[in-house]
Amino acid sequence: MTVTNFAPESTEQSPLRISNPVSRDTVTFVRRTDGTCDTLLDLEVAPGGGLGLHFHDAYSESFTCVSGVFGVQVGARVVRLRPGESATADIGSAHRWFNDGDETAVARVTVAPGNPGLEAGLIVLYGLARDGLLSPDGTPKSLVHLAVLTDLTNSRVPGLLGVLNPVLRAVANWAKRRGVDRELLARYGA
Structure with missing residues (x-):
């Protein structure tokens, strides 16, 4: 697999799309960082999919639900985001994401600052x-x-x-x- 940077305004190439059959999700790289921008990902999570509790000490992650019901836990607070709603895991905040619904959930994830x-x-x-x-x-x-x-x-x-x-x-x-x-x-x- 060849990985190239994808600029969203480019029509010459498709964004990189990867799937994980274990966590039951697919990531589309909307924008990869070049050191001057945030990383943007579209995260599609099938019912029953998700990732365990973890944290980062170099970047935050913001999740904005695009479709379905996207579950996010930050610290002890658990929310189920509906389209247009957002939650942010600040640097150092324990968090996880999941889909405990019956349909695929999609969220736009912003990693700030971008992290190669x-x-x-x-x-x-x-x-x-x-x-x-x-x-x-x-x-x-x-x-x-x-x-x-x-x-x-x-x-x-x-x-x-x-x-x-x-x-x-x-x-x-x-x-x-x-x-x-x-x-x-x-x-x-x-």
Whole structure:
């Protein structure tokens, strides 16, 4: 798969679209960052799909429902967004998204500031999913892959499981020294 930057006003190429059969969602890259803009994604989540609680310390994520009912949890607050409604997970806020309805939900996601690591990490994660290398909960079966992805996407585990964050950071550093991150990025075209 070749990955190129997509400018929404361009008519020469289609935006990159990736699917994850485990978390039951599809991401369309509406705008990839070049370091000067936010990342924009369209996130389609099938009934029963979603992602577990996590946080980022480098960017915020804002979710605006486009269609269906899009579930978002930020901290202890759980909301079900209807078209036109938004919720934001600020930097450092534990959050998750989900669809517990009966129809596909679509949200526009704004990542601010834009994060190329998140973009590349999503491409790798969805490639691992297609290759059957994720557990049923959506995490990589390989601790090394999990560590590389948490580092790439700036994702952290909240709460009591947060004790794993320094371990994942150490494993990610070990993996980088051995080129595992470069191998995954090359394998999945990120």
